[in-house]
Amino acid sequence: xxxxxxxxxxxxxxxxxxxxxxxxxxxxxxxxxxxxxxxxxxxxxxxxxxxxxxxxxxxxxxxxxxxxxxxxxxxxxxxxxxxxxxxxxxxxxxxxxxxxxxxxxxxxxxxxxxxxxxxxxxxxxxxxxxxxxxxxxxxxxxxxxxxxxxxxxxxxxxxxxxxxxxxxxxxxxxxxxxxxxxxxxxxxxxxxxxxxxxxxxxxxxxxxxxxxxxxxxxxxxxxxxxxxxxxxxxxxxxxxxxxxxxxxxxxxxxxxxxxxxxxxxxxxxxxxxxxxxxxxxxxxxxxxxxxxxxxxxxxxxxxxxxxxxxxxxxxxxxxxxxxxxxxxxxxxxxxxxxxxxxxxxxxxxxxxxxxxxxxxxxxxxxxxxxxxxxxxxxxxxxxxxxxxxxxxxxxxxxx
Numbered sequence: 001x002x003x004x005x006x007x008x009x010x011x012x013x014x015x016x017x018x019x020x021x022x023x024x025x026x027x028x029x030x031x032x033x034x035x036x037x038x039x040x041x042x043x044x045x046x047x048x049x050x051x052x053x054x055x056x057x058x059x060x061x062x063x064x065x066x067x068x069x070x071x072x073x074x075x076x077x078x079x080x081x082x083x084x085x086x087x088x089x090x091x092x093x094x095x096x097x098x099x100x101x102x103x104x105x106x107x108x109x110x111x112x113x114x115x116x117x118x119x120x121x122x123x124x125x126x127x128x129x130x131x132x133x134x135x136x137x138x139x140x141x142x143x144x145x146x147x148x149x150x151x152x153x154x155x156x157x158x159x160x161x162x163x164x165x166x167x168x169x170x171x172x173x174x175x176x177x178x179x180x181x182x183x184x185x186x187x188x189x190x191x192x193x194x195x196x197x198x199x200x201x202x203x204x205x206x207x208x209x210x211x212x213x214x215x216x217x218x219x220x221x222x223x224x225x226x227x228x229x230x231x232x233x234x235x236x237x238x239x240x241x242x243x244x245x246x247x248x249x250x251x252x253x254x255x256x257x258x259x260x261x262x263x264x265x266x267x268x269x270x271x272x273x274x275x276x277x278x279x280x281x282x283x284x285x286x287x288x289x290x291x292x293x294x295x296x297x298x299x300x301x302x303x304x305x306x307x308x309x310x311x312x313x314x315x316x317x318x319x320x321x322x323x324x325x326x327x328x329x330x331x332x333x334x335x336x337x338x339x340x341x342x343x344x345x346x347x348x349x350x351x352x353x354x355x356x357x358x359x360x361x362x363x364x365x366x367x368x369x370x371x372x373x374x375x376x377x378x379x380x381x382x383x384x385x386x387x388x389x390x391x392x393x394x395x396x397x398x399x
Contacts, residue, residue: 003022003023004020004021004022005020005021005022005067005070005077005078005079005080006018006019006020006021006078006079006080007019007020007021007030007066007070007079007080007081007082008079008080008081008082009030009034009048009081009082009083009084010081010082010083010084011034011038011084012084012085012103012106012107012110013106017033017034017037019033021066021067022067023065023067023068024065025065025066025067026062026063026064026065026066027047027048027060027061027062027063027064027065027066027069027346028062028063029066030048030066030082031043031046031047031048031062031084034048034084038099038103039099040097040099040100040103041097041100041358041361042095042096042097042100042354042358044088044307044347044348044349044351044353044354045086045087045088045089045090045100045104045354046084046085046086046087046103047059047060047062047085047087047346048060048062048082048083048084048085049082049083049084049085049087050070050080050081050082050083051081052292056292056293056296058292058296059087059299059346060082060346061299061346062346063346067080085107086103086104086107088197088304088307088308088351089104089190089196089197089217090197090217090351090355091190092104092183092186092187092190094351094355096355096358096359096362097358098179101179101182101183101186102179102182104186105136105182105185105186108185108186108189108196109133109156112133112156112157113156115156115157117193117195117196118193118195119157119189119192119193120192120193120194122192123165124165125188125192126162127162127165127166127169128169128188129185129188129189129192129193130155130157130158130162130166131166131169131170131172131173132173132181132182132184132185132188133154133155133156133181133185134150134151134154134155134166134170135170135173135176135178135181135184136178136181136182136185137154137155138150138154138170139178140173140174140175140176141167141170141171141173141174143171147163147167147170148160148163151163151166194216195214196216197216197217198214198215198216199214199215199216199300199304200212200213200214200215201213201214201215201288201293201296201297201300202293203286203287203288203289204288204289210224210225211223211224211225211286213286213297213301215297215300215301215304217304217308218233218234218308219231219232219233219234219235219236220232220234220237220301222284222286230254232249232251232254234304234305234308234309235309236251236252236253236254237249237250237251237252237301237305238250238251238252238281240298240301240302242294242295242298244291244294245287245288245289245290245291245293245294246285246286246287246288246294247285247286247287247288247294247297247298247301248283248284248285249283249284249285249286249301250281250282250283250284251281251282251283251284252280252281252282253280253282254280254282254284299346303346303347306347306350307347307350307351308350308351310350310352311350311352311353312350312353313347313348313349313350313353
């Protein structure tokens with residue numbers, strides 16, 4: 001096919017899917033095919049990720065054509081690579097499908113192996129998390145096996161100092177199924193690892209990181225070395241604007257009275273005023289090393305505000321719009337003075353919508369089966385089967 005390219009998508013289990021794409025192929029087209037092939041219905045938690053020329057992770061915007069985004073990195077390539085990853089993490093009790101929970105587990109295991117997710121140094125907490133992982137990977141404790149060799153193989157960050165305690169805790173999980181061990185792993189890691197579901201954006205100066213903005217499921221935290229962390233809940237963000245490599249955020253009730261070090265990478269103008277809708281407003285400006293890093297942080301912030309803090313993905317008033325070259329603005333707090341418009345970033349449904357949509361489909365399917373006296377196979381309270389009714393309502397043929 002003329003002007004076509006090859007796209008290789010690496011799945012969380014390490015297998016690879018191959019697609020032929022053109023300039024008319026959208027990221028959503030590929031994501032839909034991957035999720036359909038895997039049987040994933042809670043699709044809004046996942047997306048496609050790629051490495052740019054500097055080795056930095058970037059998310060594809062699935063609402064835009066795929067190739068122009070990848071060609072920016074290598075215009076002459078005929079083959080491109082992406083990874084199917086979890087983009088929006090949620091608490092494990094919010095996940096309804098066992099397959100989705102398993103994919104969350106695989107993603108977190110990969111993060112631990114790559115050391116992009118760090119378990120706190122607290123010994124007992126670390127042991128409890130790793131013992132759940134050992135049970136999920138190895139099954140029941142077998143004292144006759146070469147446990148140390150097995151632990152080195154499947155447990156990220158294993159050291160000899162962990163062996164005795166890990167063996168003891170692993171033996172206590174005897175008769176725990178793989179699915180139950182994965183649930184325990186997700187529960188414990190979400191409770192004790194602050195970086196769970198966090199997207200970290202470093203701000204560099206003179207070749208080293210001087211501060212970071214960590215965006216989690218509740219808000220953003222600005223971290224400056226030897227300074228108290230400044231946490232900003234999503235509900236306190238009024239708007240965000242990006243201009244080249246500068247990210248400007250209008251924030252309500254920002255703790256500006258705390259000491260701010262003199263540095264070019266951050267500027268706090270406080271307060272900028274009062275009005276009838278908001279309390280004190282502060283203009284927080286972060287200067288990133290490149291425009292690409294700034295845009296990546298801007299997307300992460302605005303998309304997570306919509307996904308985690310809104311009831312509906314289309315209830316944002318005043319979406320992001322281009323006001324001049326390389327300058328965009330997103331008003332993320334609803335305002336009575338503006339007309340309703342659709343939010344244009346890569347968020348189809350919020351976390352609340354994703355949960356409710358999946359739950360409604362599952363409950364409706366179970367009701368249909370009960371009405372027709374058909375046996376329903378599922379594990380309460382966690383659904384472990386792919387309902388046939390899902391296929392019917394999606395307009396697809398049943399196997």
